[in-house]
Every structure is written in C-alpha cells, then in structure tokens.
Amino acid sequence: MNLLGNIIWLLFGGxxxxxxxxxxxxxxxxxxxxxxxxxxxxxxxxxxxxxxGQTSVASEQGSGCLCxxxxxxxxxxxxxxxxxxxxCFGLLLCIxxxxxxxxLQHFKLMRIAFTPFGxxxxxxxx
Numbered sequence: 001m002n003l004l005g006n007i008i009w010l011l012f013g014g015x016x017x018x019x020x021x022x023x024x025x026x027x028x029x030x031x032x033x034x035x036x037x038x039x040x041x042x043x044x045x046x047x048x049x050x051x052x053g054q055t056s057v058a059s060e061q062g063s064g065c066l067c068x069x070x071x072x073x074x075x076x077x078x079x080x081x082x083x084x085x086x087x088c089f090g091l092l093l094c095i096x097x098x099x100x101x102x103x104l105q106h107f108k109l110m111r112i113a114f115t116p117f118g119x120x121x122x123x124x125x126x
Contacts, residue, residue, distance in 0.1 A: 002053035002125065005101060012102070013089075014048060017109075021045030036070060037077075040116035044082075047112060047121050051105040056112045059120045067118035079113055086110035 006014075025041030028034035047054055071079075090106035093099035112119055 005052035006050045009051060009102060009105065010049070014051070014105075018045045018048040021048055036117075037074060040074065043119075043121060044109065044112055044116060048109060051108060052101075053123060053125050054121055055108065055124050056119045056121055059118055061118075064118075070117040071115045074116060075114065079116070082113040083110045086113055 021041050022045045025038040025045060028038030028041055047056065086106045086109045090103040090110065093103035093106060
C-alpha cells in the first residue's frame, strides 16, 4: 500500500515538492553558512519523495543548544513559509476523502519544516 501511495504522490505533486527542496538545498550549500540549512532541505526532500512508510522522529543526540538555535534561525528565515505552504496544501487535500492520505503527508512534512534540526527520517515499515 505504501508503494501505491508513493507512486500516486510522485505523480500528483510530490516530485515537484522534492525538486524544490533539492534545488533550495543546492542553493543553500553554495555558501558556507548555508550548508547546515542545505542538508536539512535535502532531508526534507528525501521525505517529500517517498512520504508513505517514513516518518521523522527526534534524534537522541539532537537536543542540544545548537539544534535549538539552528531551529530558531530556520523558523524565521524560511521555515514558517514552508510550513504554511504544507498546511495550505494539506487542508486543500483533506477536503475530499481521496485526498485525506495525501493531506496527512503534507501535515507530516509541515512538522519537520518547523524544526528540521535534531530530527531524523526513519522507516515505519517492519
């Protein structure tokens, strides 16, 4: 079921979202200061490619002061707009019964868009 959901997700907008994350990650990595933010964009891009069967969890080592500071910078420098975009798309998709699973994936991406530092992507498959 995850495979079918991922295929439909890619065909109807997931690929475009992932490409946007990857392009922004490459642009952020052009500067030395932006490299950590670029890596987080790549992480979100990988989750945006195949969101079904994956989730983000707080990592054990990601609770330090540096992660908190980087998450605050991320939030004010663009994370709020990314999260609001995922919120709007999630609400639009949840209008129909068929779109609810895809809207829930946007809500999952919204959660990681708020605080990407200190989170890791894990598989929910056994």
